[in-house]
Amino acid sequence: MIITNKFNLPAPFVSLAQRDYIFEPNEYRVTSLLKGVRETILERRHHEKIERDVSDMVWLLFGTAVHAVLERHEEGEHELKEERIKIPFGNYILSGQFDLYNDKTKIVTDYKTASVWKIIFGDFEDWRRQLLIYCYMLRKIGFDAQGAQVVAFLKDHSKRDAKIKADYPPYPVQTVKFTFTDADFAECEEWLTAKFKEIAAAEKLPDDELPICTPEERFNSGDxxxxxxxxxxxxxxxxxxxxxxxxxxxxxxxxxxxxxxxxxxxxxxxxxxxxxxxxxxxxxxxxxxxxxxx
Structure with missing residues (x-):
């Protein structure tokens, strides 16, 4: 990816943004699977030509900075921190990195930055899917992961609105919890199987024939x-x-x-x-x- 700096932001911003990810053949990260197949394939095919300015990545960089601070936390006796798991899935490798797993509570914790509107609307399906996959992967390597939580840092939180609006998040940090069942893990495996089947078919197609992202994947506001x-x-x-x-x-x-x-x-x-x-x-x-x- 080509990183530009049109507004001459400080060098540390640029350095952080230039931390590149190398796409490995047949290896897909969980975060990539949550996107539309077209977006995922195009990003891989054209990665070296994609251009982004540092100014467009500010909130992404903020999230990275939050993770960097939390990484300094010492692991407890029953904790795994910032571990990347790779498991075989058919002809592919599924790769995922969670922020924290506690083997005593059986809970995966992920830290995220978000808008207050995500909390207000209760729009958590993407978070739930991501953390369900992490738990599924942990179970595949011998851990009894049973649930997850997102600790969300609300970048646009307003103290004033928190005081006067009943449905507004009261604090700039919110925890969203998920509990998973055996049926959830079975559905997760079916979802992953279908997603990799889509990817296998899409990899054989030219750019313009890739399946169009769904309205949900395009964040379409609706007619x-x-x-x-x-x-x-x-x-x-x-x-x-x-x-x-x-x-x-x-x-x-x-x-x-x-x-x-x-x-x-x-x-x-x-x-x-x-x-x-x-x-x-x-x-x-x-x-x-x-x-x-x-």
């Missing part, structure tokens, strides 16, 4: 349906489904419904391989998925 009236510049009402829009128009009036495609936020702001993706070029940059009236 909106605007009820319009001729001669009026703004919508009478914007709703979340065509059915709701039709119902509202039948009760309140209007001349047409405009479909406003949701934004692919991952593609726009967070995908390092987007410039090598034909979906991004055609749908996001050129706007071929623009609004249309029905």
């Amino acid at each position: 909106k349906f605007a009820v319009l009236r001729k001669g009026r510049k703004t919508a009478l009402r914007v709703l979340d489904s065509m059915e709701e829009a039709k119902q509202w128009m039948s009760e309140n009036g209007g001349d047409e419904i405009q479909v406003r495609p949701g934004e692919d936020k991952k593609c726009i702001d967070y995908c390092a391989a987007c410039e090598f993706c034909n979906y991004y070029r055609e749908k996001v940059v050129n706007g071929n998925g623009g609004s249309k009236a029905v």
Whole structure:
């Protein structure tokens, strides 16, 4: 990856960002599997050509710095810290590194930086999946991992909002806990099997024929349906489904419904391989998925 420094940020930022990861043949990290297969494959194929500026990596670097501080913690008698596990999975190697495992409590702990909105919305499925895989891997090498927790550092926490909003996280650090069952581990193995099957098929395809990331993987905000009236510049009402829009128009009036495609936020702001993706070029940059009236 090519790291630039357009705003002349201090050298330590650049040094931290330049810590490169070498992709090993047939080895996939857990964090890569949590992405869309297209994004994962494109990142591997074009890693040496992908360019990112240090300014776009500030929160990633902040998270790395938090981990660096916590790494200084001495391991307890029953603890494993910052261990990378590699296990065979079919023709592949599954690689994962957890922050802390306590063999007495049977709990994996992972430290993350996050927005308060993740806590407010309870949007933890990606965290749960990642930690479930770590526990699955630990069990494969002889540990009886049974649950996990994320200690989340909320980078945008507001003391003022914590005092006046009932649903706002009261503190800038939150712990989110997960308990896993035998059924969860069986489902995890099925998920991994399906994911590696997808990867095996995708590795044989050219870039433009890779499976398009799902709306969830693209962080798509969802289509909106605007009820319009001729001669009026703004919508009478914007709703979340065509059915709701039709119902509202039948009760309140209007001349047409405009479909406003949701934004692919991952593609726009967070995908390092987007410039090598034909979906991004055609749908996001050129706007071929623009609004249309029905």
